[in-house]
Amino acid sequence: xxxxxxxxxxxxxxxxxxxxxxxxxxxxxxxxxxxxxxxxxxxxxxxxxxxxxxxxxxxxxxxxxxxxxxxxxxxxxxxxxxxxxxxxxxxxxxxxxxxxxxxxxxxx
Amino acid sequence: xxxxxxxxxxxxxxxxxxxxxxxxxxxxxxxxxxxxxxxxxxxxxxxxxxxxxxxxxxxxxxxxxxxxxxxxxxxxxxxxxxxxxxxxxxxxxxxxxxxxxxxxxxxxxxxxxxxxxxx
Numbered sequence: 001x002x003x004x005x006x007x008x009x010x011x012x013x014x015x016x017x018x019x020x021x022x023x024x025x026x027x028x029x030x031x032x033x034x035x036x037x038x039x040x041x042x043x044x045x046x047x048x049x050x051x052x053x054x055x056x057x058x059x060x061x062x063x064x065x066x067x068x069x070x071x072x073x074x075x076x077x078x079x080x081x082x083x084x085x086x087x088x089x090x091x092x093x094x095x096x097x098x099x100x101x102x103x104x105x106x107x108x
Numbered sequence: 109x110x111x112x113x114x115x116x117x118x119x120x121x122x123x124x125x126x127x128x129x130x131x132x133x134x135x136x137x138x139x140x141x142x143x144x145x146x147x148x149x150x151x152x153x154x155x156x157x158x159x160x161x162x163x164x165x166x167x168x169x170x171x172x173x174x175x176x177x178x179x180x181x182x183x184x185x186x187x188x189x190x191x192x193x194x195x196x197x198x199x200x201x202x203x204x205x206x207x208x209x210x211x212x213x214x215x216x217x218x219x220x221x222x223x224x225x226x227x
Binding site: 001032034036042043044045046049050055087089091094095096097098099100101102 | 143155204212218
């Protein structure tokens with residue numbers, strides 16, 4: 001199984017900050033990496049697919065990069081509605097799918 | 109645009125079988141290009157993929173759950189189902205159904221349903 005490790009597990013930031021979350025795969029997954037945002041009591045929402053493609057309707061302050069084993073999700077200027085938990089998910093080994101453990105983004 | 113809605117028992121006794129259904133609207137469950145998945149999230153924890161069924165009927169399950177999981181499709185009702193047998197308290201979670209598209213991501217999700225395993 002491909003293991004996905006996110007860092008940090010949690011972080012505190014302020015509105016307007018630039019934030020980067022990292023996801024590392026236990027083996028190369030090319031660009032088969034997706035990012036989701038989850039708010040309390042809600043289903044996850046797709047933000048980024050194929051490592052760097054922005055899902056329709058997602059604000060441009062979100063961006064993704066990376067390939068192989070190391071990936072990043074960047075929020076260029078945090079907005080109040082961005083405080084949530086973020087998950088990466090690899091689809092390289094489809095049909096077997098794994099998620100990262102999540103990164104909780106909190107207000108400082 | 110697809111809409112998914114989970115339903116089923118919210119309380120299951122230990123050793124019994126958990127059964128959930130996901131009704132799909134806004135599209136046919138039989139159309140090519142999608143597979144239909146179940147994902148769960150224990151309280152306060154992360155996401156765990158359970159398995160999915162392709163439009164062809166082929167199924168794939170998380171190896172850690174494979175011996176207890178069955179996912180099936182009812183095309184006449186445009187819905188798919190999850191059965192998880194021999195449940196324990198560790199199976200207590202919010203269960204989500206979701207669509208998995210050709211681009212290999214989960215694009216549409218149900219709102220989730222909490223299933224508690226308790227006597």
